[in-house]
Amino acid sequence: MYSVKQAANFYTDRGREASVAGATPHQLVKIMFDELESVLGALVHLNSPELRERRVAAANRAVTILYGLSSTLDFERGGRIAEDLQAIYDYAIRRIQAGISGTAGEGVFAEVAGLIGEIAGAWTEIRQ
Numbered sequence: 001m002y003s004v005k006q007a008a009n010f011y012t013d014r015g016r017e018a019s020v021a022g023a024t025p026h027q028l029v030k031i032m033f034d035e036l037e038s039v040l041g042a043l044v045h046l047n048s049p050e051l052r053e054r055r056v057a058a059a060n061r062a063v064t065i066l067y068g069l070s071s072t073l074d075f076e077r078g079g080r081i082a083e084d085l086q087a088i089y090d091y092a093i094r095r096i097q098a099g100i101s102g103t104a105g106e107g108v109f110a111e112v113a114g115l116i117g118e119i120a121g122a123w124t125e126i127r128q
Helices: 002-023 026-043 047-070 073-102 108-125
Strands: none
Touching: 026 047, 026 108, 047 073, 073 108
16 A cells, blocks of 8 residues: 555656656756756755765765756757856766765755756746
8 A cells, every 4th residue: 555655756756757758858958957956955955964875865866867967968069058068067966976975065065056056047048
């Protein structure tokens, strides 16, 4: 028997799948940014030692999404903008990894969230 949380997750997953299935390439990138912002927001708050496992899982999810965003870049058509975005995504990955390993300061996840938030906001403003 499903718990209420499991049932809610089931319907959320199905709703997300339906959104992705009918999305344009622009909308797919928007979906990735939305998910990345959500995961980074969670990372900002998962800062106690007993939440380390969840923090590592969230960091892995964020890095995976950043790799996904990197894979959407078109360097031929995007030129310098695509190169700059790649550099930002690489930087964000390094900062997340430093945050998880403990070699970065306390605000590292908020820093990355702010950086990605700016890019996500600009992406939302782009018209197809």
